[in-house]
Amino acid sequence: MAVSALSTIKFLKQPTSHAWVDRAIAHLDIILLDHSHCERKAAGVALNLMFRYPSYEKLVRQLTAIAREELEHFEQVNQKLEERNIPMGPLAAPPYGAGLNAHIRRNEPERLLDTLLVSALIEARSHERLGLLADRCPDPDLAKFYRNLMASEARHYGIYWVLATTYFDITVVNPRLEELSILESELLATLHPEPRIHS
Amino acid sequence: MAVSALSTIKFLKQPTSHAWVDRAIAHLDIILLDHSHCERKAAGVALNLMFRYPSYEKLVRQLTAIAREELEHFEQVNQKLEERNIPMGPLAAPPYGAGLNAHIRRNEPERLLDTLLVSALIEARSHERLGLLADRCPDPDLAKFYRNLMASEARHYGIYWVLATTYFDITVVNPRLEELSILESELLATLHPEPRIHS
Numbered sequence: 001m002a003v004s005a006l007s008t009i010k011f012l013k014q015p016t017s018h019a020w021v022d023r024a025i026a027h028l029d030i031i032l033l034d035h036s037h038c039e040r041k042a043a044g045v046a047l048n049l050m051f052r053y054p055s056y057e058k059l060v061r062q063l064t065a066i067a068r069e070e071l072e073h074f075e076q077v078n079q080k081l082e083e084r085n086i087p088m089g090p091l092a093a094p095p096y097g098a099g100l101n102a103h104i105r106r107n108e109p110e111r112l113l114d115t116l117l118v119s120a121l122i123e124a125r126s127h128e129r130l131g132l133l134a135d136r137c138p139d140p141d142l143a144k145f146y147r148n149l150m151a152s153e154a155r156h157y158g159i160y161w162v163l164a165t166t167y168f169d170i171t172v173v174n175p176r177l178e179e180l181s182i183l184e185s186e187l188l189a190t191l192h193p194e195p196r197i198h199s
Numbered sequence: 200m201a202v203s204a205l206s207t208i209k210f211l212k213q214p215t216s217h218a219w220v221d222r223a224i225a226h227l228d229i230i231l232l233d234h235s236h237c238e239r240k241a242a243g244v245a246l247n248l249m250f251r252y253p254s255y256e257k258l259v260r261q262l263t264a265i266a267r268e269e270l271e272h273f274e275q276v277n278q279k280l281e282e283r284n285i286p287m288g289p290l291a292a293p294p295y296g297a298g299l300n301a302h303i304r305r306n307e308p309e310r311l312l313d314t315l316l317v318s319a320l321i322e323a324r325s326h327e328r329l330g331l332l333a334d335r336c337p338d339p340d341l342a343k344f345y346r347n348l349m350a351s352e353a354r355h356y357g358i359y360w361v362l363a364t365t366y367f368d369i370t371v372v373n374p375r376l377e378e379l380s381i382l383e384s385e386l387l388a389t390l391h392p393e394p395r396i397h398s
Contacts, residue, residue, distance in 0.1 A: 037253070040246070040249060040250065040253075043246060043266070044246055044250065047239070047242060047243055047246055050239060051239065051243065054236070054239075054287060054288055054289050055286070055287055055288040055289065057286075057287050060277070060287060061274075061277070064270055064273055064274050064277075065274075067242070067270055068267055068270045068271065068274075071263055071266055071267045071270070072267065074263055075260075075263050075264075075267075078259070078260070078263075087254070087256075088253060088254055088256050088259060089253055089254040090253050090254065
């Protein structure tokens, strides 16, 4: 059952379920720790792309800005962990990221296109879910925090989308986004038993 | 022959040669491009450590700040490349980084200690060499740029050193630093034929 305004998140084929929101709200400490990992991973993805395509000036410039911003968010989430006495530490990842990566084709230029579109989809989903947390979180401080972050996620998926259309023709980008967005929603169709941002 | 005040860079066994400075000044465009790669790689090293030791809160906090600053410098160097119409692109790395990494022991906790000390040494060498470029560079704008960046490198090697002494006893850290600093200077004893920050 839909709980988010899909019109603003055109990339997502299926909205997040109520069951995810309920589980997340019941485990806000774990969600916050997982969120910290998500921000660090997002910075890592941007940095890896910068390493892989050092001659792509627009990509390098835009992803440097994204990586810096993800690290700033990582610091902010870690500050929330500290305020709540939640120790930092490892956390098993849900199958979502690996499931999406499995669909990234291994040869260029398809690898670049798929990586950009998968990143766009993850950012779009993050945007949707941080919005749901902002709406439903009973802790006003955390709710405000999520509200502030979700705008950045929206900008990020826009940037990944623009990069895809910079290096690839729209007639190539659109059908591949359609395929990947179906896969993205399928990966979330069965709720992962552990509370995670992308469970 | 010494060209830098070693007293301020206690980690370095041997100062940089005049030959390196002469070659760098004669190839400032390549040095600037290599510098861009160095800043991105430095951000990558910090991020990798954050990934590998997610429970080490002090390490994660300090390296997040370093990674953010390296990305800011990366942007600044890329701005200089753009102003000078130097295209961004790949550049073969000199043997310095791989040579140092070969001495990082593979088992924990030695791996962490060696990684922190190798990072400290690279930052210390960068500090020394950016200082030499600041002193000798005939372009006043670039000289000022190097002068501004060298202070950060000094802070960074201090942070890596403090992290080493946070997680390891000083009686373990000092002899290992002594060994690695000898190796670091030996790697630079023969000038690499290509002009690089760490040739």
